[in-house]
Amino acid sequence: MIELSITGTNAITFPHLEVWDWRIVIYLFLGGLSAGMLVMCSIANLRIPKQPVEELAQCVRAPFIAFIILSVGAQFIILDLGAPFNLYWGYLTFQPLSLMSWGTWGVPAVLFANALYILAVIPNEQRHRLRFPFLIKISEKLVPKMRPIAKLNFAMGIFLGIYTGVLLSSFAAIPLWNNATLSILFLVSALSSGAAMIVIIAKKAEIKFLFTKIDIWLIVAELVVIALFFYGLYTSTAPYKRAIEPFFSLTSEHFIFTIALISIFLLLPLALRIKLGELKEFEDGFHGEFTRAQIFRMNFAAILVLTGTLILRAAIVYAGQLTKLSFY
Amino acid sequence: MSITRRDFLKIAAVTGGVAVAGTPVVKSVLALGKKPVSLPQYVPTTCEMCFWRCGVIAKVVDGKVVKLDGNPIHPNSRGKLCARGHGGIGLLYDPDRLKTPLINTGSRGEGKFKKVSWDEALGYVADKMEKIKEKYGAESIALLTHGTISTYFIHLLQAFGSPNFAFPSFALCRGARDTAFEITFGEAVGNPERVDIQNSKVIVLIGSHLGENAHNSQCQEFAEAVGKGAIVIVVDPRFSTAAGKAKYWLPIKPATDLALLLSWINVIINEGLYDKEYVAKYTVGFNEVASAVKEYTPEWAEKETDIPASLIIETARLMGKNKPSVLIHPGRHTAWYSDNVQRQRAVAILTALLGAYGRPGGIYLNPKKKLEPVFLSDKDYPDHQKPEIHKGNYPFAGEEGLTHAIVKTTLTEQPYPIKGWFTTGINIIKAMPNQRDTLKAIQKLELLVAVDMMPYDGVILADVVLPECTYLERHDDLFTVKERAFGISIRQPVVQPMYDTKPGWWIAKELGKRLGLEDHFPWNTFEDFLKMKCETWGIDYSELTKKGYISFPESEKPYISADNEPKFKTPSGKIELYSKELKDKGFDPVPKYTRHEQPPEGWFRLIYGRSPVHTFSRTTNNPSLWELMEENTAWVNAKVAKRKGLKNGEYIVLINQDGVKSNKVRIKITERIRPDCIYLVHGFSSTSKLLRKAYLRGADDQQLITRYDIDPIAGTVGMRVNFVKIAKEV
Amino acid sequence: MPRYVMVIDVERCIGCMACVIACKKENGVADGYFRTRVVEEVRGEFPYLRMEQRSELCNHCEIAPCIDACPTRASHRAKDGTVQIEKKKCIGCKACILACPYDARYSTPEGVADKCSFCEHRLKEGKSPACVETCLGHSRIFGDLDDPNSEVSQLIKKYDASVRLEFAGTRPRVFYINKKFAGGL
Ligand SMILES: Nc1nc2c(c(=O)[nH]1)N[C@H]1C(S)=C(S)[C@@H](COP(=O)(O)OP(=O)(O)OC[C@H]3O[C@@H](n4cnc5c(=O)[nH]c(N)nc54)[C@H](O)[C@@H]3O)O[C@H]1N2
Ligand SMILES: Nc1nc2c(c(=O)[nH]1)N[C@H]1C(S)=C(S)[C@@H](COP(=O)(O)OP(=O)(O)OC[C@H]3O[C@@H](n4cnc5c(=O)[nH]c(N)nc54)[C@H](O)[C@@H]3O)O[C@H]1N2
Ligand code: SF4
Ligand code: SF4
Ligand code: SF4
Numbered sequence A: 001m002i003e004l005s006i007t008g009t010n011a012i013t014f015p016h017l018e019v020w021d022w023r024i025v026i027y028l029f030l031g032g033l034s035a036g037m038l039v040m041c042s043i044a045n046l047r048i049p050k051q052p053v054e055e056l057a058q059c060v061r062a063p064f065i066a067f068i069i070l071s072v073g074a075q076f077i078i079l080d081l082g083a084p085f086n087l088y089w090g091y092l093t094f095q096p097l098s099l100m101s102w103g104t105w106g107v108p109a110v111l112f113a114n115a116l117y118i119l120a121v122i123p124n125e126q127r128h129r130l131r132f133p134f135l136i137k138i139s140e141k142l143v144p145k146m147r148p149i150a151k152l153n154f155a156m157g158i159f160l161g162i163y164t165g166v167l168l169s170s171f172a173a174i175p176l177w178n179n180a181t182l183s184i185l186f187l188v189s190a191l192s193s194g195a196a197m198i199v200i201i202a203k204k205a206e207i208k209f210l211f212t213k214i215d216i217w218l219i220v221a222e223l224v225v226i227a228l229f230f231y232g233l234y235t236s237t238a239p240y241k242r243a244i245e246p247f248f249s250l251t252s253e254h255f256i257f258t259i260a261l262i263s264i265f266l267l268l269p270l271a272l273r274i275k276l277g278e279l280k281e282f283e284d285g286f287h288g289e290f291t292r293a294q295i296f297r298m299n300f301a302a303i304l305v306l307t308g309t310l311i312l313r314a315a316i317v318y319a320g321q322l323t324k325l326s327f328y
Numbered sequence B: 001m002s003i004t005r006r007d008f009l010k011i012a013a014v015t016g017g018v019a020v021a022g023t024p025v026v027k028s029v030l031a032l033g034k035k036p037v038s039l040p041q042y043v044p045t046t047c048e049m050c051f052w053r054c055g056v057i058a059k060v061v062d063g064k065v066v067k068l069d070g071n072p073i074h075p076n077s078r079g080k081l082c083a084r085g086h087g088g089i090g091l092l093y094d095p096d097r098l099k100t101p102l103i104n105t106g107s108r109g110e111g112k113f114k115k116v117s118w119d120e121a122l123g124y125v126a127d128k129m130e131k132i133k134e135k136y137g138a139e140s141i142a143l144l145t146h147g148t149i150s151t152y153f154i155h156l157l158q159a160f161g162s163p164n165f166a167f168p169s170f171a172l173c174r175g176a177r178d179t180a181f182e183i184t185f186g187e188a189v190g191n192p193e194r195v196d197i198q199n200s201k202v203i204v205l206i207g208s209h210l211g212e213n214a215h216n217s218q219c220q221e222f223a224e225a226v227g228k229g230a231i232v233i234v235v236d237p238r239f240s241t242a243a244g245k246a247k248y249w250l251p252i253k254p255a256t257d258l259a260l261l262l263s264w265i266n267v268i269i270n271e272g273l274y275d276k277e278y279v280a281k282y283t284v285g286f287n288e289v290a291s292a293v294k295e296y297t298p299e300w301a302e303k304e305t306d307i308p309a310s311l312i313i314e315t316a317r318l319m320g321k322n323k324p325s326v327l328i329h330p331g332r333h334t335a336w337y338s339d340n341v342q343r344q345r346a347v348a349i350l351t352a353l354l355g356a357y358g359r360p361g362g363i364y365l366n367p368k369k370k371l372e373p374v375f376l377s378d379k380d381y382p383d384h385q386k387p388e389i390h391k392g393n394y395p396f397a398g399e400e401g402l403t404h405a406i407v408k409t410t411l412t413e414q415p416y417p418i419k420g421w422f423t424t425g426i427n428i429i430k431a432m433p434n435q436r437d438t439l440k441a442i443q444k445l446e447l448l449v450a451v452d453m454m455p456y457d458g459v460i461l462a463d464v465v466l467p468e469c470t471y472l473e474r475h476d477d478l479f480t481v482k483e484r485a486f487g488i489s490i491r492q493p494v495v496q497p498m499y500d501t502k503p504g505w506w507i508a509k510e511l512g513k514r515l516g517l518e519d520h521f522p523w524n525t526f527e528d529f530l531k532m533k534c535e536t537w538g539i540d541y542s543e544l545t546k547k548g549y550i551s552f553p554e555s556e557k558p559y560i561s562a563d564n565e566p567k568f569k570t571p572s573g574k575i576e577l578y579s580k581e582l583k584d585k586g587f588d589p590v591p592k593y594t595r596h597e598q599p600p601e602g603w604f605r606l607i608y609g610r611s612p613v614h615t616f617s618r619t620t621n622n623p624s625l626w627e628l629m630e631e632n633t634a635w636v637n638a639k640v641a642k643r644k645g646l647k648n649g650e651y652i653v654l655i656n657q658d659g660v661k662s663n664k665v666r667i668k669i670t671e672r673i674r675p676d677c678i679y680l681v682h683g684f685s686s687t688s689k690l691l692r693k694a695y696l697r698g699a700d701d702q703q704l705i706t707r708y709d710i711d712p713i714a715g716t717v718g719m720r721v722n723f724v725k726i727a728k729e730v
Numbered sequence C: 001m002p003r004y005v006m007v008i009d010v011e012r013c014i015g016c017m018a019c020v021i022a023c024k025k026e027n028g029v030a031d032g033y034f035r036t037r038v039v040e041e042v043r044g045e046f047p048y049l050r051m052e053q054r055s056e057l058c059n060h061c062e063i064a065p066c067i068d069a070c071p072t073r074a075s076h077r078a079k080d081g082t083v084q085i086e087k088k089k090c091i092g093c094k095a096c097i098l099a100c101p102y103d104a105r106y107s108t109p110e111g112v113a114d115k116c117s118f119c120e121h122r123l124k125e126g127k128s129p130a131c132v133e134t135c136l137g138h139s140r141i142f143g144d145l146d147d148p149n150s151e152v153s154q155l156i157k158k159y160d161a162s163v164r165l166e167f168a169g170t171r172p173r174v175f176y177i178n179k180k181f182a183g184g185l
């Protein structure tokens, strides 16, 4: 037995880290979600190459909603800043090794690209809602460039999705976070949540169906990566092995993480099953309209996916701060 | 690059001593538009966070004390302060300080106070004192006192006509040690103890828990010795900080230390390991000791103490081999059991046998310097009419008196009633054992006055509370420091008193005025008195105020040498291994072992000690120290805890043999303690609601010490004789 | 430029906590927060016990993940090689707190990051850090590693100096020595 007593500790780091909380969880979740949405809707828009640009805009509302989600998400990180009034210092420099710096510059960049996307895909008949003449003018100019802009947003979405994971995995001091699998995991789950979200918001049946199909693969991938994530840590050295203990612990203080893991592994496969069911139903081709029950089921599966993603992020953020490199 | 502490001294020398003047401000043309910068001032003074009394240099910025540092030229601090010394700022700015005089408007102990002016408070006290004097005689007023304020109040009490005062520092602290050393060597071992630790090759700590006992320079020297590779032997039922530095930790069964000491003496004599020349030259009674310890073999001691005989022999041989540079630490808080003086006698005898008294690495000799005494006034005290009661009937009780004698007389009213108590600088509830007796005694009083800085447990019981300002806000008497060399240390205000608080000397003087004793306070301010004193002693007062400490290096004569032969002020003029004096008064002339009761099955002996960041109860509300330790914990052996199904950190309650229940306290489950003991850091769980941080935090060891032994020789107390059991908190 | 380092002789630490509070007062650290701490580590079973007491603080790492994590250059390496925080640039993102493997940092009530500064302001005046100056055990020793005659250089050379969590790869400038076990084991 080792007896430890420490005098002069700070609550933020002892007995475990309490540095980042739900605000960061929401930031990561919303960031990932909007990243996924950008990727997904750019896929939708780029899928049918031959149609004229005007008719291309399959996903019209998605970029707009992604924009809102990311803007709201960004508010949460600002909410977490201890001294937000000093934020301008972040824009007087760029620190390539600081993921926070990447975020400082990256999030506005994504928002900017996203804004272009919105302007490029807004349908002719709705353009007047932009209100400002210069916006309308820009929008008109951007329409023909929709394709490259969509490509740009695809890239931005991937960047943002990875970023949410790398932000955590860059902390060498935090064993649970500090591995490359986490970035992949966060990217896949971001994409999956993006697809799910599009299923929810899409009006066109074919889009809903398309993303249901995409999401199936993403969920499968996500489940595999989660398993790999834990396995990788389990086969690593002591602090890393210790880091996953909360997820497999029945003590009262850590039980919540076991619950989180169980729910992730319940929610995602359940969503998967439902989606596979849908797939089967429409095996023989797809007939234009859904019944209300079908829509409900699709949305329900999508919500399961979103919840799973949120829980995953919350669990990783909180559990990560329980274990350090040192044993105290 | 070399960084020296001298740089600091330079600054101190330039700016020191300009106490409480306006803070100088740098104004420069270049700094136009910028806020003017205040230059810090450095004011030397003397610490009173405990009784080591280190030299302090206070850094004051804009009239606020921002940092306290150790005075490099003061031998007790050597440029460093302990945690409590640094935490003095917390005391100064504690929002719960006493701020005005208070008079109790409810019944005693109810804690209902009204704020009054100094005039009203002092008038009230003087009036009551006169009445008690008329009715019962001046002797019926007693003083319980500790700390620097004692100087003025003993003076006042004696001028008033009562001889009855007592310090906790005798019966409850170092009385047994001092008595034993006086009997053996003709003088006490001093305060700071004259231990030459930094030169010791073997250091034996019997209970002394250096590190936790944070006496500054002693800790510094201890670490120095450890760093130099001294062999440390720690005798303690608990694995103390010091034990962590020790080569030998002897986890002794409590209350059996005398057995260990006697068997050490046995081995050292049997194996001829003592310093024969020294013993022949300086001691008397060797043969009596040799025959008295014959029966105390290591094998016998093993059964008493739980320490293997082989270890007893091994450690004794180490001492013998390294003599005379062996320090058997004389201890300080020695109020353990009923045979304190005999136990300490054994320490003294062992020290003498090893030839360690007056030798490097042992106990160094007093510096050679005499200063003529300067009294607060030349006026004689009136003779008291009745016999003094403050020493009880204990032939070797010291001049500091016995706190329990005052409590007992108050309770029994024999030989005469005590009707008024002054408590100054003492927390009577936390310092003295058997709180029930204390509380019963004060119900018999007609006047209870407390002079304090903080509303601790004892203070809220008082009829009248007189708020003293802190040591950082006042002058006090000069401190004569007897370290290796002799020196004088000054206390002077670093900032002006906050609130409506006054220095102790002022309170005594003003009270004296109202009692018609103004002749006993012939100076206007205490600084006038200090100046006069310095003049008499030929010391430059202004130099003293600037440096904080003046040393007399030529007085340093630490070791015995041909031209520094020691004089032992004992009846025989030698070190008395065998004490005829004790024999004549009916005590064992050579210590004999007595067995003490051990806890029955299911019970634990309650032992206690210090935390490095607190001083008794007095710092438990200090914001700066509180955050380092908010409450104490009950140390329980890990196996015991496992057996009882206890979880580390959970709250438990301790119940003693008389059914007294402690406040809830967190359990510290540890391998660092014997299974038959429970350990608490002393001083916690204040009963005063006026202390927002300390109120009912942790458990109070004193509350559980309902029983105590009294040593028949000097009247010192044995407080480690209580047994407790564990109950889960409900 | 000197290369400031601290050597902590754990054998000489007596757990007095003077450093903890001296540091707070010297640097005006707010109530409830600390720049340095003292760890007491006990191993073994009664009565065979071993205890180590040691103080811990920012290591002023030569490869400092806290600096890398900072988006604003508030956390930076000062000219003298120490790791410092420029408060006015700090946005309080707390990334540096997470990045430090040694839990050396905290967030002040004002929301900015803070940690041990090696008492930069005192070094400028030619004094040693406050914790070193008051260390009762002389367990904290400060100096210049580039000066081969400094106490720190001598100690590091003589005893098997180690650093905390060496595998974290941050190259700390706070060294720990334990003379009792030096060369042995
Ligand atoms: N159970 C148990 N009892 C013990 C001990 C133990 O370890 N356990 N230790 C014993 C020992 S060794 C000792 S020395 C005594 C100590 O006994 P005390 O000296 O009585 O110790 P404290 O409990 O700190 O109470 C001191 C009181 O003096 C006040 N005070 C402090 N400084 C000043 C000042 O400058 N001016 C004034 N006017 N008041 C001041 C404080 O506010 C507090 O109310 O206790 C003894 N009693
Ligand atoms: N930080 C701090 N330092 C202080 C003080 C303070 O209040 N705070 N007070 C100062 C004062 S006035 C005093 S008197 C000293 C007191 O300090 P010391 O004289 O060092 O105190 P001890 O009486 O030795 O008591 C403490 C140790 O005795 C052990 N012990 C208990 N029972 C027994 C036993 O039967 N045998 C043996 N061998 N050991 C036993 C305990 O486990 C504990 O480790 O501290 C001084 N220093
Ligand atoms: S030992 Fe500490 S509390 Fe006591 S006088 Fe010295 S500095 Fe002050
Ligand atoms: S100890 Fe931590 S805060 Fe200090 S330099 Fe190293 S990483 Fe940065
Ligand atoms: S909290 Fe401040 S110092 Fe730390 S990384 Fe963020 S901006 Fe830099």
Ligand code: SF4
Pocket (backbone or CB within 6 Å): C022, C023, C024, C026, C027, C035, C036, C057, C115, C116, C117, C118, C119, C120, C129, C130, C131, C132
């Ligand atoms: S060097 Fe200064 S800031 Fe760092 S721990 Fe020591 S006193 Fe505190």
Ligand code: SF4
Pocket (backbone or CB within 6 Å): C012, C013, C014, C015, C016, C017, C018, C019, C020, C038, C054, C055, C131, C134, C135, C136, C137, C138, C139, C140
């Ligand atoms: S001041 Fe020195 S001896 Fe005391 S706890 Fe700090 S490092 Fe240890």
Ligand SMILES: [Mo]
Pocket (backbone or CB within 6 Å): B169, B172, B173, B174, B332, B333
């Ligand atoms: Mo004491």
